[in-house]
Amino acid sequence: MENSNTATRDTNPFDDPAGLGSEASPALDAAAVLTVDRNATLTLGTDALIVLDEGLKHKRGPGNCCGLLPQFTKTTRAIPFYNILWVELNDFDVTVRYAQPSGKQGCKVGYINYTVTDKSMHAHAKRWVEALMDRAYPSNIQRRKRIKVLVNPYGGQGQALKFWTREAEPILAAARCEVDVEKTGYRGHATDIAEKLDPEGVDVVACASGDGLPHEVFNGLAKQKNARRALRKVAVTQLPCGSGNGMSLNLNGTNSPSLAAVAIVKGIRSPMDLVAITQGEKKYYSFLSQAVGIVAESDLGTESLRSDKQGIRQSYRKAAEEQQNMAAEHIPPRPEDEALLESGETDIPPLQYGTINDKLTSDFETQDNSTLGNFYVGKMCWMSPDAPFFPTSLPADGLMDMISIDGTIPRTTSISMLTSVEQGKLMDFGDVDYRKLRAYRISPRQHQSSNGLRSKLLKFLGGAGQQTEGLISIDGEKVPFAPFQAEVVPGLATVLSKRGAVYEYDMPVEQ
Template sequence: MSNKKVINDSTILNKKLSSETLLYQRKDLIQVTLSSQGLVITNNRISQQSSSSSQDSDSYEDDIPNTSYFGKFFKNCFGFESPHITTVPKFISFKNILYIEPINQEEQDSNELKLTYVIPNSDDILKKATNLSIHNINIQIQNYNNHSNPNESISQYVMNKSYPSKILQTPSILVIINPHGGQGKAISIYNDQIKPILVAAHCKITFMETKYSQHAIDIAKNLNPKEFDLILCCSGDGIPHEIINGLYQRPNHGIDAFKKLIITQLPCGSGNAFSLSTLGGSKSTEITTWLMLKSQPKPLDLMAITQTTDSQDVKVSLSFLSQCFGIIADADCGTEHLRWLGSIRFEIGIAQRLFGNSKYPCDLYVDVVTKDQTEIKNHVKDHLENDKHPKELELKDLELENTVIDEVPSNWHKISNEITDNLNILYVGKMPYVSSDAQFFPAALPNDGYMDMIITNQKTSIIDLTSILLSVEKGTHIEFDESKIIHAKIKKYRLVPKMNNNGGKHFISIDGESFPFKSFQVEIISGMMNGLLLDGKFTESSLTKY
């Protein structure tokens, strides 16, 4: 909807919101009217002060405090604000509003308010916007009528319209940051790009740095869930993996904490699949932080992995993202020594193993739902149209039906040896994106109770396999013939390696973390974790585009 249409529509809404106009207008405040989509700056003293503005322009100019670099320079050096003029848009969407409060805190019902809002540097928020600016202005709303809800103040009305979820209005946030993430830049990313937005939104922040390997597991095991609304992982995908496993190690598998807390991630690491898949896919940390606050809490499926320990006990680990075995696992975990190269290390690892014609024989047992691509597409469409959600989590839902040491259930399908003896990629996931240029699981859904499985084998030619991998960026690899790639919706599976670990040169990767190279079994726990989803759904993929 264009700004002009919103501004025109506001006159209609004004009649519904109020039957009378304010008797006076303060000249030291920006005059505003409410529309269905946001706040309309009316044509008053602002336009008169700025001869360069016109009725058709998208913004006014006014002498409000300048928050730019030069504004801060003038204030720090000379004790006064820069004389530079700050632009005030004609229309401020509710989505752009971070906070609003009465100028006089003793008058909560006042229509004279301090507004904090953001402006991204591009209208194409997800693909082109790279940063945003935070602005504060004092306004006077002219047309609010609280007859429909006498207990709701003007500021609370605007806040409710500005946030899809009330829990994200001034939430209590536990920020957990890996100081070594993002090639050692995670803390500066947080201080420069994340914290200013959280502070402007009046979030209540508790900040913790991880001090040692798996420290986030200990943090999650010992935290008090009542103290927080949101656990915010400013990291790569490793810290969210540790958090969910730490919660699972609490009494009763942490069910009270899983039901109370929201867990999300902002991109501060080398792998940011969690935020890419849930918060719109922007590569900008600033934009993603803003969109996180405007997202909706939704239940997300987790995957439970069982493996035996050295003492033959069964260990249960949780996974939110993926498990892989074969070329991709070795390319990921086997190139840690090249992490200084950035993401190109992964591409180097893939190329080495691809042209080395590597294969990874195994036995694979699967509880298959369907591998028919038409059925998968229909399943995705039906789930999106009907917005299905799992039932509320109960303790019994966290008990596993069987584990890796049990007999394989008779209704599971054993993948033929012709495929598994020549397998080179097994990749199973619950989120569409594993990196910004790889939507490996375009049919993945937040809480449908299924995983997506991808299988390729050595008999696929190098040319075809290269074409498949190059198609992953657009999510079209699943359209290749089944003789070249298998794509299925599944409930459970078990993988049994039939090869030696070759002195530690082969890996099983779970959420990007290296796991013991031995048999493992995976099943879904539906709706176990509360996450945040922009517009209530995963980031758009090749199968979820409208």
């Protein structure tokens, strides 16, 4: 479903197709209308297909379901162009397949079928169908995507395969996508699949899983001989079928598999930064977040580092405004895509700040944080359906968002902070250090065991008292508790998104 704070467009699907405040010419009106059987008409409105049919007996719904619920009277239905999956003309029969609401947080495939009774109107009907398809798929949206679907059968408490089959697959089929499905069988299987994937034979890898499979796919593509080309050519996306669905929340605006399938069908190819992680001799990429439990010190890259919260908000709003202007003009995919694909450039750019094994450069500022309670870095906004931890995060700004909080703050303040996350206001607290980073290095301190009453109680309950070391999590997965370095690699990956330059989040208006 769409996030509750996502702004809705204040438009009327029954507005004149020529635009508000202007009179449409008779020629344009005639081209937008198709007269069919049952004395019905199909009209291309401003942002919806208007079906006028005296035979319609639908009842009004109680509300809108994630922007998918058509508006209609008893004889009129408005199907938003975004909902329309495919339109075809077979002889004189017109069939429109579209996404219609199903339940509180989902959709299913619906269709309408009419016959053009005036045989002299066949050429007009053909042009009308082409015009409707152009409205449903603007120039920046690819039709009939070739999609490699990876299903983690163990995801979502073993329900991922059912979610895919019942909710997502019918949507992709109705949109005439070319789909190849493969189930993963072991940890790292998606990495192996992505490493061997032919980038020329697929447009999208859709992970019917939690956030683990997208992480593996990005790293598999990064292992290809022509890694940069593979990451640029193949868009990675998520059909939310796991316990953690952060990628879909940010890019599709939903954790519903069926609504996410529609978002993928209508998705815009968009660049996204990845974060290179080096730990020991290993190097891999993160797309979502890095979290550290018990920390001794953190070394933060200071180039382009900003801690001015007001300035960070202003930069975010500027990016959002630019995105709205581009969306209104249906800006096609980034032109540098073709230039890169045509060039012989194959290697991923070298890391600007080196690895964890290199000596720190003068660009780094070292801070001793012996009382640090929370250290959280994100490359996306939403970490869970009700937790926009990083409200100013952007997909491709070349920066990651960091939150650090001292561990000695009062408990009442901690509770207030937790309740503020849902409203996207955590960064408003003076005790929260919120920054934009290009790179950082963090060196954790080993967990100090305790024989106190609290520790004994936690051990008895099976809690944190049993830990012999702290926790480090990368994209939601536990990694060794050891020093690591992180650096943003700008625009390295490609994803599908609804809005391109921003995530599915609108920052609260300042009071």
